[in-house]
Amino acid sequence: MQKITPSLWFNNNAEEAISFYTTIFKNSTVTGQAYYGENSPMPAGTLLTATFQLDGQEFIAINAGPQFPFTEAVSFTVYCENQQEVDHYWDKLLEGGGKESQCGWLKDKFGLSWQIVPTIMPKLLTDKDKQKAGRAMQAMMKMVKLDIATLEKAFNGN
Known part of the structure; x- marks a missing residue:
């Protein structure tokens, strides 16, 4: 695990973004995913967070809405x-x-x-x-x- 990992806040399109980025950079993969459950601010089953690597660099994607573009x-x-x-x-x-x-x-x-x-x-x-x-x-x-x-x-x- 790297010591510092950038987190990226997406406006409900984190899965699309991760798919986009992992096709562009070599040695890229999704390493973990968590989903919203029942009684959450997003529909159950919607991606909440994901960890992924782009050319070996780890990132976290947060799928949380338009508050922080x-x-x-x-x-x-x-x-x-x-x-x-x-x-x-x-x-x-x-x-x-x-x-x-x-x-x-x-x-x-x-x-x-x-x-x-x-x-x-x-x-x-x-x-x-x-x-x-x-x-x-x-x-x-x-x-x-x-x-x-x-x-x-x-x-x-x-």
Whole structure:
């Protein structure tokens, strides 16, 4: 069991969300489920909570109504080794009604915010050469989905 597990509050669509996320990320599975019983705020048999893993990271889903919707104040970053991986997560997380933002940010159809980031990005932005890092930052600021080749060209002054 991991020491800290993020809990996600869903508006009565936790089962759909879990199914969506576990098809996108490798090594994902549902590890436990609890259901509302009789005389509960939801119909008996409705999912109450579930634990699930996305690529080995454990999460808890709570199916409890509209009181606490997602905001950008909490988000998840997905680090990607190459452009193919960036494209995969970007496209999959947008399926079904997600919305693009900028600088690699998107909201999925459940309203959860994600940033899809190439693993090279921190290296480019923290390079000792401030001009190179600045060019990479300026290129990123103009992007919606991050493009590794364009970021590297900007970094190298091409």
